[in-house]
Amino acid sequence: MGSRASSLLREEDIEEIKKETGFSHSQITRLYSRFHSLDKGENGALSREDFQRIPELAINPLGDRIINAFFPEGEDQVNFRGFMRTLAHFRPVEDNEKNKDPNSGEPLNSRNNKLLFAFRLYDLDRDDKISRDELLQVLRMMVGVNISDEQLGSIADRTIQEADTNGDMSISFSEFIKVLEKVDVEQKMSIRFLH
Amino acid sequence: MWISVVLALTVLPAMFGLSLGFTDLYIKVLVKTLEWAALRIQRAQKVPAVPCHLPNGIIQKGDSSMEEEIVELRRMHPHPLTGGNFTLCDTFYFCKKGIESIVEDQVTQRFTSEELASWNLLTRTNNNFHYISMRVTIIWGLGVFIRYCILLPLRIILAATGLSWLVIGTTLVGILPNSNVKDRISDLLHITCYRICARGLSAKIHYHNKENHPKKGGICVANHTSPIDIVILANDGCYAMVGQVHGGLMGLIQRSMVRSCPHVWFERSEMKDRHAVAKRLRDHVADKTKQPILIFPEGTCINNTSVMMFKKGSFEIGKTIHPVAIKYDPQFGDAFWNSAKYSMVAYLLRMMTSWAIVCNVWYLPPMSQQDGEDAVNFANRVKSAIAHQGGLVDLSWDGGLKRGKVKESYKEAQQKMYSSMISGINLNGSWEVTVD
Numbered sequence: 001m002g003s004r005a006s007s008l009l010r011e012e013d014i015e016e017i018k019k020e021t022g023f024s025h026s027q028i029t030r031l032y033s034r035f036h037s038l039d040k041g042e043n044g045a046l047s048r049e050d051f052q053r054i055p056e057l058a059i060n061p062l063g064d065r066i067i068n069a070f071f072p073e074g075e076d077q078v079n080f081r082g083f084m085r086t087l088a089h090f091r092p093v094e095d096n097e098k099n100k101d102p103n104s105g106e107p108l109n110s111r112n113n114k115l116l117f118a119f120r121l122y123d124l125d126r127d128d129k130i131s132r133d134e135l136l137q138v139l140r141m142m143v144g145v146n147i148s149d150e151q152l153g154s155i156a157d158r159t160i161q162e163a164d165t166n167g168d169m170s171i172s173f174s175e176f177i178k179v180l181e182k183v184d185v186e187q188k189m190s191i192r193f194l195h
Numbered sequence: 196m197w198i199s200v201v202l203a204l205t206v207l208p209a210m211f212g213l214s215l216g217f218t219d220l221y222i223k224v225l226v227k228t229l230e231w232a233a234l235r236i237q238r239a240q241k242v243p244a245v246p247c248h249l250p251n252g253i254i255q256k257g258d259s260s261m262e263e264e265i266v267e268l269r270r271m272h273p274h275p276l277t278g279g280n281f282t283l284c285d286t287f288y289f290c291k292k293g294i295e296s297i298v299e300d301q302v303t304q305r306f307t308s309e310e311l312a313s314w315n316l317l318t319r320t321n322n323n324f325h326y327i328s329m330r331v332t333i334i335w336g337l338g339v340f341i342r343y344c345i346l347l348p349l350r351i352i353l354a355a356t357g358l359s360w361l362v363i364g365t366t367l368v369g370i371l372p373n374s375n376v377k378d379r380i381s382d383l384l385h386i387t388c389y390r391i392c393a394r395g396l397s398a399k400i401h402y403h404n405k406e407n408h409p410k411k412g413g414i415c416v417a418n419h420t421s422p423i424d425i426v427i428l429a430n431d432g433c434y435a436m437v438g439q440v441h442g443g444l445m446g447l448i449q450r451s452m453v454r455s456c457p458h459v460w461f462e463r464s465e466m467k468d469r470h471a472v473a474k475r476l477r478d479h480v481a482d483k484t485k486q487p488i489l490i491f492p493e494g495t496c497i498n499n500t501s502v503m504m505f506k507k508g509s510f511e512i513g514k515t516i517h518p519v520a521i522k523y524d525p526q527f528g529d530a531f532w533n534s535a536k537y538s539m540v541a542y543l544l545r546m547m548t549s550w551a552i553v554c555n556v557w558y559l560p561p562m563s564q565q566d567g568e569d570a571v572n573f574a575n576r577v578k579s580a581i582a583h584q585g586g587l588v589d590l591s592w593d594g595g596l597k598r599g600k601v602k603e604s605y606k607e608a609q610q611k612m613y614s615s616m617i618s619g620i621n622l623n624g625s626w627e628v629t630v631d
Binding site: 030031034037038051053054055056057058059060061062063066087090117118121122138139142143144145146147151155159163171176179180182183184185188189190191192193194 | 252253254255268271281282283284285286287288289290291292293294295296297298299300301302303304307592596600601605606607609610611613614615617618
């Protein structure tokens with residue numbers, strides 16, 4: 001009877017996700033509905049193709065990198081828990097006031113974790129460093145064919161020069177944080193729900 | 196005997212366009228029942244259920260441009276930007292846009308049925324079935340019985356009658372020599388059969404602004420939700436249909452229809468040749484004695500919450516366009532045909548086991564291509580007018596995205612826009628000073 005999306009999500013699951021991500025009950029059920037509508041194969045998990053079917057994401061120059069952020073190393077499927085865990089990075093920081101739990105550790109949507117999400121977008125091989133080559137590749141994704149290799153190269157060099165403090169010609173996470181310390185990360189990397 | 200009484204009660208009024216008032220009464224009772232059910236459900240629910248597709252979306256989306264957003268991001272950057280503007284935080288813009296589209300996008304939601312604000316006592320629209328109260332369950336059960344055991348057989352008989360009369364009647368009329376009398380009989384026959392079919396769906400249609408009804412020699416365009424759109428429009432006038440030749444039952448209906456009055460049916464191979472298509476349409480429209488042609492420029496069924504890109508073909512013919520907006524009320528039955536999920540037969544069965552089909556049809560004032568306006572802009576202008584009248588979202592996205600991939604050129608446009616921010620050169624030629 002009415003075997004629809006929300007009935008497959010149990011109350012215990014919702015509570016666990018609430019604790020882990022900080023989303024509210026109604027936000028979780030709504031996102032589950034969204035997850036279910038993207039899951040064309042109806043197997044409880046999303047593949048990369050499922051994401052690419054969203055036209056607005058397919059035309060995003062960094063679409064592939066964003067999709068990649070949902071999939072753990074070496075995996076091709078992401079389940080609802082993983083989906084929520086990644087989306088949790090984009091919860092507004094103000095919302096945390098409601099669910100203050102001293103034992104929960106650093107919330108997924110802390111400033112640090114938001115910056116980590118952005119850092120990982122650049123760090124293609126996941127070695128915790130942004131090399132010149134990786135920076136070039138991401139730049140190339142963003143500009144397409146419109147900028148020459150030379151100009152892109154000099155942009156990459158300058159960027160690393162400005163950020164690199166320990167001289168290893170690559171940007172570590174702490175150097176990344178330092179460069180962006182004045183940027184309003186909380187505002188720019190957050191999604192506000194209307195309810 | 197019982198059946199012939201029923202048929203007499205439906206066919207005769209259909210011929211004269213009268214209503215016996217059964218449907219009106221039925222709808223009134225239905226509305227009261229659904230309101231009562233909604234109240235009870237609301238009272239019983241501890242966690243208020245909010246519908247998934249709210250008119251303003253579920254997340255807050257800004258409407259500032261890429262340039263505005265990235266400039267604002269860079270304002271906080273400590274280092275001065277010289278000779279090639281790029282900062283590590285530029286990616287934030289694309290991240291946020293990407294995640295926003297994952298949570299909610301404007302396109303994919305148009306290819307599935309609209310979510311309802313409150314349950315309308317049909318199992319198929321039931322999202323969270325909780326047992327609410329004995330009374331609601333009884334009403335629901337009664338509804339199932341009425342819909343499947345009483346209304347469904349009645350509706351099937353009506354639809355079968357309407358369609359068979361259409362086939363037989365048009366074939367007979369086709370024997371007559373071409374004359375005014377033949378045309379009038381053909382029109383009456385078509386309208387009567389479509390009205391019978393409409394009763395076969397318990398359709399209640401409100402026509403607005405009838406003075407703008409499409410005239411002969413014109414082109415009627417409308418937003419597309421389902422094949423039933425044709426029945427809805429043909430209940431109030433005669434149109435020349437345009438479409439691909441089918442086999443089987445549909446093909447039979449097509450062949451007989453064209454015997455009594457001209458329609459435009461294309462072979463599959465002909466459809467590929469845009470010029471041939473345009474020529475045939477132009478020839479038909481040039482003949483002022485022929486009925487206006489009916490075209491659905493979206494090219495596919497959309498779920499009636501929005502109007503998607505109009506293909507420019509019909510707008511290049513150069514004649515007056517008569518736009519029509521069709522909006523179904525989803526409370527009584529979901530008219531959208533999700534062809535990926537349901538075959539035509541399954542879809543029709545769902546239609547016939549819904550409560551009713553209630554819709555509004557607005558005839559808009561005729562529009563013509565203006566001097567210097569190209570077909571694409573003209574198409575968009577008509578699309579906006581229809582969307583505005585029907586209370587639908589006006590989208591530029593192609594309905595073909597239901598099945599196909601989005602064109603690379605859109606991503607390339609984004610890349611170009613971003614590149615002009617990095618290099619400080621407006622890639623359309625002129626030099627531009629970027630803001631620091």
